[in-house]
Amino acid sequence: MSDAADGKDDSGTVLAVDVGGTKLASGIVDREGNVVRCDRVPTPSGDGEAVWETLVELVDRVRDGAPVAGCGVGCGGPMRWPAGEVSPLNIPGWRDFPLRERLVAHLGCEVRLHNDAVCLAVAEHWRGAARGHDNTLGMVVSTGVGGGLILGGRLIDGATGNAGHVGHVVVDPDGPACSCGGRGCLEAVASGPRLTAWARQHGWTGTTAVDLAGDARAGDATAQEAFRRAGHALGVGIASVAAVCDLSMVVVGGGVMGSDDLLRDALVNALRAHARLDFLARLTVVAPALGEFSGLVGAAAMVLAGDRYWSGQGAGTAAATLTP
Numbered sequence: 002m003s004d005a006a007d008g009k010d011d012s013g014t015v016l017a018v019d020v021g022g023t024k025l026a027s028g029i030v031d032r033e034g035n036v037v038r039c040d041r042v043p044t045p046s047g048d049g050e051a052v053w054e055t056l057v058e059l060v061d062r063v064r065d066g067a068p069v070a071g072c073g074v075g076c077g078g079p080m081r082w083p084a085g086e087v088s089p090l091n092i093p094g095w096r097d098f099p100l101r102e103r104l105v106a107h108l109g110c111e112v113r114l115h116n117d118a119v120c121l122a123v124a125e126h127w128r129g130a131a132r133g134h135d136n137t138l139g140m141v142v143s144t145g146v147g148g149g150l151i152l153g154g155r156l157i158d159g160a161t162g163n164a165g166h167v168g169h170v171v172v173d174p175d176g177p178a179c180s181c182g183g184r185g186c187l188e189a190v191a192s193g194p195r196l197t198a199w200a201r202q203h204g205w206t207g208t209t210a211v212d213l214a215g216d217a218r219a220g221d222a223t224a225q226e227a228f229r230r231a232g233h234a235l236g237v238g239i240a241s242v243a244a245v246c247d248l249s250m251v252v253v254g255g256g257v258m259g260s261d262d263l264l265r266d267a268l269v270n271a272l273r274a275h276a277r278l279d280f281l282a283r284l285t286v287v288a289p290a291l292g293e294f295s296g297l298v299g300a301a302a303m304v305l306a307g308d309r310y311w312s313g314q315g316a317g318t319a320a321a322t323l324t325p
């Protein structure tokens with residue numbers, strides 16, 4: 002059987018999928034990390050099968066019958082890894098949904114799946130802002146706070162694929178309760194929903210983090226303080242992780258970082274106050290370089306540069322690990 006006949010090829014083109022609570026995205030990514038074409042659709046709010054049908058329709062449209070060497074997927078957690086049974090917090094219809102297994106059956110190629118924040122970290126290390134920095138943390142500050150850790154030029158998975166959960170670094174032991182059951186985690190202070198919740202508790206009357214940012218820029222003191230607290234918490238959390246892991250760069254993205262102008266001073270001040278060791282003097286904190294494509298590029302990198310970014314087992318179908 003020829004490669005083309007079973008839908009695989011050796012040209013290095015892979016299918017990438019990015020599953021989020023508000024949108025599903027898919028793209029074809031070449032071995033240089035360029036998104037050759039992509040499309041996206043809103044994530045349906047229906048049951049699990051409705052989400053799956055919408056995803057399959059999108060993926061088939063983007064693939065358009067083209068042979069692919071493999072498929073990389075980024076998806077919100079939690080998940081069982083590397084099995085790829087996903088329970089994204091913001092997709093209630095998927096609980097222990099066998100996404101990887103379903104995609105293997107549908108596509109007929111190897112599928113590699115990881116947390117979406119891990120995919121951002123991988124993308125930024127492979128082709129983005131952290132290129133050339135082999136000890137780096139990639140973070141997403143959004144409805145939650147997630148991350149992925151690259152040490153010695155390789156993605157660190159940990160015992161269960163959960164390494165890099167920077168959102169649960171404790172930044173204030175007496176701080177607000179966290180969704181994980183703990184207290185004072187970075188996510189409990191700096192995530193979008195927790196930012197706005199804190200502001201409302203202190204008299205602000207808006208609803209969204211975007212509104213909160215607008216009010217902060219218009220001079221609302223409570224809104225400004227909400228972002229200052231988040232920036233401070235981010236600086237404290239980053240200083241702690243950077244010291245443990247001897248990082249030279251941290252890439253921070255996600256919707257909340259669209260308000261970088263409101264966070265930056267507090268973040269930098271906290272970093273200066275807490276990252277005092279000599280080896281941390283070179284630490285830089287930067288924005289992602291790949292923008293909206295980072296999820297797709299990182300997902301693709303698990304296939305295209307799997308020697309650095311994939312340590313999970315195969316899914317039973319052979320696919321070459323391509324290392325440009």
Ligand SMILES: [Zn+2]
Nearest residue numbers: 169179181186
């Ligand atoms: Zn927590």
